[in-house]
Amino acid sequence: MKTILSTQNKYIKELVSLKDKSRQRKKSGLFLIEGVREVSLALKGNYTIRSILFYPELFSVEALTNLINNTKIEVIEISKEVYEKLAYRSTTEGIIAVAETKNHDISNLTLTTKTPLILVAEAPEKPGNIGAILRTADAANIDAVIIANPKTDLYNPNIIRSSVGCVFTNNIATGSTEAIIAFLKANNINIYSAILQESVPYHTQDFTKPTAIVVGTEATGLSEDWRVNATQNIIIPMQGEIDSMNVSVAAGILIFEAKRQRQFK
Structure with a gap:
């Protein structure tokens, strides 16, 4: 020693x-x-x-x-x-x-189920939010977390700390928005983009089929590519004075609705 x-x-x-x-x-x-x-x-x-x-x-x-x-x-x-x-x-x-480190490129992502549940987060910057998203993904035991256009190093000490190690327990991929959309379409995975335009309440949708739930930042939301390529745009109905919530909270609500529909399988 x-x-x-x-x-x-x-x-x-x-x-x-x-x-x-x-x-x-x-x-x-x-x-x-x-x-x-x-x-x-x-x-x-x-x-x-x-x-x-x-x-x-x-x-x-x-x-x-x-x-x-x-x-x-x-x-x-x-x-x-x-x-x-x-x-x-x-x-x-x-x-x-x-x-x-591991290579997390989207081209290396492997899915082991025919009806995967995936969370896509576009351009998250704050390590605390990324860590919270990874903790939620681990708690729900979803099939993959994909980070589009990453702004922060996945192995930032703040991400490891705030995720309490869930950066190691999740199946994580990264890539450009364009590459991720191509991957989802190639694998026949429905895209549900959390965006205000042309949207319907999230709980009206069927998340039991192959599903990718896509969330953006509070500041800028999702890019136009996610709006036009979505199977359906969805919203979480807001009853207060503001029209947005923390991205990790929104991700948790949407993921666990999908898990509820799947009877937590």
């Missing part, structure tokens, strides 16, 4: 760069995972873990041994100063993993 005590160590500096810079994550194909649950879910999601760094005052060798379960992962003991340099969260658990 290696030990690193100095924050000036070259490897530690590289990891700090992974934590702070999206460009470095994309260049290296690596990212950091912080937290016991998050690392556990990444292992369950078949992510390749290059190394695990732990601070023994917070996370014991015994707990680490149980976590990695005899897998061949490099283990590095680190000092309190090194851990605090790498840790993103104020509530600490003493463990950080270095993992390989």
Whole structure:
């Protein structure tokens, strides 16, 4: 087992760069995972873990041994100063993993059911919203989450934190709006776009068939391509003074209506 005590160590500096810079994550194909649950879910999601760094005052060798379960992962003991340099969260658990990113291009998306339920989110920017969407998708156990025209690195520490690791439990794809629409049509998946124009209340539609529910940002909504290519545009009827709601809340309402119709199968 290696030990690193100095924050000036070259490897530690590289990891700090992974934590702070999206460009470095994309260049290296690596990212950091912080937290016991998050690392556990990444292992369950078949992510390749290059190394695990732990601070023994917070996370014991015994707990680490149980976590990695005899897998061949490099283990590095680190000092309190090194851990605090790498840790993103104020509530600490003493463990950080270095993992390989996955290729999430829409061309690699595989669906395992004939009647998939998919959530498409176009151009979400706020990591907190993306994390909340991924938590909802995991709770509903839907078949895929597709992010169109992504504005934020999927392995941003804020997304991992706010999704409580659900970034590792969902079947996720990314791509341009044009490529995603082509994928959905090629697979005969009905498109229900949450948009004001030419829309009907969401609960009037049949979501038991192959279904993609598409949501946009609160600021700009969905692009025109989703309106004209939709099987049906849908709205959530609003009874207050404003005409929009948080995208993750809207996604939750629509997804669980589809799950209700499918009798939560």
